[in-house]
Amino acid sequence: MAHSALIGAARRWARIPIAARIAVVYVVGRLITTGFLQLAAHLSGPGTRFGTDANIGSFVLGWDAQWYWLVAWGGYPSALPLTESGQVAENAWAFMPVYAYAAKVIGIPFGSWGAGALLISLVAGFFACLMLYRLLHQRIGSSAAMWAVTFFAWGPLAALFQVGYAEVLFVLLLLIALDLVARRRFAWVYPVVLVMAFTRPGILAFALYLGLYGILRWVRRRTDPLPARDVVHIVALGALATVTGFAWQVAAGLVTGDSGAYLATELSWRRNWGVGSEGFMPFDGWVQAAQFWFTQWGLPGWWGLIALILLVVGAGGALLFAPPVRRLGVDLRLWSASYLLYLLAVFFPQSSTFRLLMPLTPLWGAVAVPRSRVYRYGMLLLCLLGQWLWIYHVYALGNTFWQVP
Template sequence: MTGDTTMRGTVIRAARHWAQIPVFGRIAIIYLLGRVITTAFLALAADLAGPGSRFGSDASIADFVLGWDAQWYWLVAWEGYPQTLPLTESGQVAENAWAFMPVYAYAAQVVGLPFGSWGAGALMISLVAGFFACIALHRLLRDRIGGTAAMWAVTFFAWGPLAALFQVGYAEALFVMLLLIALDLVARRRFGWLYLVIPVMAFTRPGILAFALYLGLYGILRWVRRSRDPLPVREIVHIIALGALATVTGFAWQVIAGVVTGDPGSYLATELAWRRNWGIGEGAFVPFEGWVQAAQFWFSQWGMPGWWGFIALGILVAAAIWMLFARNVKRLGPDLRLWGASYLLYLLAVFFPQSSTFRLLLPLTPLVGALAVPRSRLYRAGVLVLCLLGQWVWIHQMYGLGNTYWQVP
């Protein structure tokens, strides 16, 4: 009995000390602990990598940092973009650098100059962007679900299944940081800063068209609620102008690629080159076609009737809609639910689902707040364990192994 009392007193004192640390400091501690765990997972995956893995039996963490898409960003930084599209033996557009936006590639080049290493710059940007994404996530959620739940949401994010993206040469961490800042600016109606944030987002990685859709839906929501929530003319102008800016910059990269290469369809053809690796994508890009094709492709690969895939796709879409109307998700506010709906619709329209789709779910990070709402300590501890388990599985499969078609991060 005395031992239990002592333990309870220790826990209470620790909780009080923790609460006295400024929010910035608590997030820093959580984030740094997460990076230690991720580093340990990466080191273990490198140690377990065999001769059949993509990185070989002598793999290292540095190999992982510079692996997969990081190689393309590095190529952009050192060689730029091709003026003539490379072709396959069959005369189709081959994989090339136009699929990768310039902001992250060139920013890593600049940051890495003092170290003489593009990889060092890429790693530093991902690490720093991941931390400030945590800060932005907490700021975005704390007034919606409370400070404690927001801190748990930050923990799930920093330690989550895709946390390795904070330590490799991918643009996701930078994009999500910018996205969370943009969503917070909209929520606080500080629209002026978005004229700077949106163009940077647009040239960091694909996804700004989803933000354009979100701004349109947000404007409609504000208009419908204008009797309860006044909508000044100044804000109407900002919402329309920012929606137009997001739309224009969303298509700008396609135009730039077309002008440089002389082929108006060069960007879409480049994106379809990756889809062709799955035996799909011989024709022109058709919105929403990728998921329909995948429904047949994957179930055929698994030895099941292709029509089962359509049933699975219907269930998946229904589950996504149900999620957006779940009670805990509603607590996040209609604006974040609109973002979730916009991005999910964007994914449905433009992507072919495969293993990389898990990485492409990272912009749905604001919805992680719904997982943090229940106050049960056991529940939150369970979610955290699942986050860590998911992180290890993702790192081991995509980096430690990465030797088959469904092990691409």
């Protein structure tokens, strides 16, 4: 009887339109996240960033959300602030304008920037789930695609659907762009690229992806025709992504009169970790961090370099050879490789590393490929555990740059 009832429930669930099923999964996920955030607020103590009177509203406006709020109401500084030692201090130029100003406009009816920010994150998260399913279902099947959406909506970074960060909006735009490229609707990608470029850093990774995608299409042109119009679009989109990828640096330089304003601003955050004073060098952040973290743990710094090499080789091997990842298609693997290479080139890994992995959302499809129920429900429990641990550490306990989300 119980088995028959489960089969009947599964059949009724399968008859529900996919958008409605995704909505149910997403809403339940948001209720779970709300419960976790409420518990974190209850556990927040006097030594934390949010204090004993913390609530979900203070989390929505916490950490980097304060910078987006500052951009929305104060704009960007025309003179870079300096530390006592004369170095560029942390400032608003590290945060791009689309999310900040969109939240300001949407929040006007509510009289609150935070309400606008929360609505953008919530709505963008739901549509990102729809786009993730659309991107994956023909590649890995409807069931696996639905599980990928569930892992995404309930995963370790699910709190970002409910706080004032630009990540979810960027991921929505990214999934739209990847889907348009996959369907070869190139004319629609141009406006998406323009908005992505000023939402959060990462458009240069998309430029690299387009370059690799163009090479792939050229290599396969005998079996997969490459019309001249596709060549024009791919080159033009790659050029647009590249130009807009550097446009924010140019804007910061023009407004402040300092051509290195943006990079100096980004490096100001690294100085919290005792590095970044020598200027920016591609790939140097990971080398510095590999030695820094192992030294912090009382281990030789060169162990960190070995660990970094193993990490890079392991990630590359997984993207090239792991069967579940190969199921996603070459284009999504190229995006994943492009973004990982971008992070390797520009990022200093620290507590924000997990958040910066969110643009790798299509890889949830590879996680969802194995069909075992035990595996899938076990992975879902791990997602929820990871979500709670992330929320607990950055909101219930967060008090220094060691715990920035």
